[in-house]
Amino acid sequence: MSSAVTWMGRWQVPLYLGAIMLAGIVGLAAPAAGPPLARTINPVLGLLLYATFLGVPFAAIGAAVRDLRFLATVLVLNFVIVPAVVFGLSRFVSADEAVLLGVLLVLLTPCIDYVIVFSGIAGGASARLLAAAPRLMLGQILLLPVYLLLFVGPDTVGLIELAPFGEAFGFLIVIPLAAAGLTQWWARHSRAGQVLKETALGLMVPLMMLTLAVVVASQIAGIGSQLSTLLLVVPIYVAFLVVMVPLGILAARFARLDVPASRAVVFSGATRNSLVVLPLALALPEPLEIAALVVVTQTLVELVGMVVYVRLIPRLMPARPAASPWV
Numbered sequence: 001m002s003s004a005v006t007w008m009g010r011w012q013v014p015l016y017l018g019a020i021m022l023a024g025i026v027g028l029a030a031p032a033a034g035p036p037l038a039r040t041i042n043p044v045l046g047l048l049l050y051a052t053f054l055g056v057p058f059a060a061i062g063a064a065v066r067d068l069r070f071l072a073t074v075l076v077l078n079f080v081i082v083p084a085v086v087f088g089l090s091r092f093v094s095a096d097e098a099v100l101l102g103v104l105l106v107l108l109t110p111c112i113d114y115v116i117v118f119s120g121i122a123g124g125a126s127a128r129l130l131a132a133a134p135r136l137m138l139g140q141i142l143l144l145p146v147y148l149l150l151f152v153g154p155d156t157v158g159l160i161e162l163a164p165f166g167e168a169f170g171f172l173i174v175i176p177l178a179a180a181g182l183t184q185w186w187a188r189h190s191r192a193g194q195v196l197k198e199t200a201l202g203l204m205v206p207l208m209m210l211t212l213a214v215v216v217a218s219q220i221a222g223i224g225s226q227l228s229t230l231l232l233v234v235p236i237y238v239a240f241l242v243v244m245v246p247l248g249i250l251a252a253r254f255a256r257l258d259v260p261a262s263r264a265v266v267f268s269g270a271t272r273n274s275l276v277v278l279p280l281a282l283a284l285p286e287p288l289e290i291a292a293l294v295v296v297t298q299t300l301v302e303l304v305g306m307v308v309y310v311r312l313i314p315r316l317m318p319a320r321p322a323a324s325p326w327v
Helices: 002-010 012-029 031-038 041-054 058-065 068-093 097-107 114-121 126-151 163-189 191-202 204-225 234-255 259-270 274-282 290-316
Strands: none
Touching: 002 012, 002 191, 002 204, 012 031, 012 204, 012 290, 031 204, 041 114, 041 163, 041 191, 041 204, 041 274, 068 097, 068 126, 068 234, 068 259, 097 126, 097 234, 097 274, 097 290, 114 126, 114 204, 114 259, 114 290, 126 163, 126 259, 163 191, 163 274, 191 204, 204 290, 234 259, 234 290, 259 290, 274 290
């Protein structure tokens, strides 16, 4: 099994791209499979995060909680710098309220789940991102209504239910984290627990491929049905991914963070909470229903972007001595 895990780790980026392409073909060929597949997104993502949390030493999480400089950098980047960027980019679709709302919902909410996976693949400080997740979740619950009030007005904000935020946090963070903690404890006291831990860690790449495939296959048909409208937001999402690289690097450099923390900051600023805000968008009334597809479009663009990021960010921010200009 170790040789297979090593091989998958070496070729993980091509494997992810292949999963995305194959899922797109399946989703277009069998659009009726979309709704059933959509219901598996959270369970599959929960398994992926369980495996991810298994690889993070819980002692490192305790130390990360006390890293106030990293936490402050992530919070400022996501809740001060990102909203300014999003406001500017969203002006290009401000004439269409439903499309504008979808763009704002997804770009104003920082990711708390698979950002930990992609950041870890790129050598980022995944334990610090995990420690920051509760603050990021609380911040977006409190600030999203404020930003929407400023950007679209009170009438539109009144149509949004925020309860899915709490549900997603419990299902995607609390439960996988608790299960990983119990598994780590069991692995220290039992051979069976150690086997379970090693098996789950060895399935990281297949679980990521499965997550990507389920998201793409379940949503690609809906994207195709509104393609002409949704193509308008693709340049916005691509521009966001491009702009957040230098902004993340500058924020990390200003805070004088080490390289793993700096890489994690860039990923945190660029990845968005699309899988959590999707239920919010799906609950909107019929005149605004395209907002959900706008959110899903961001997911597809971001998944491809993250595959690029895991190769690009380590090259832009290589491991160097403290005198490096990136630190």
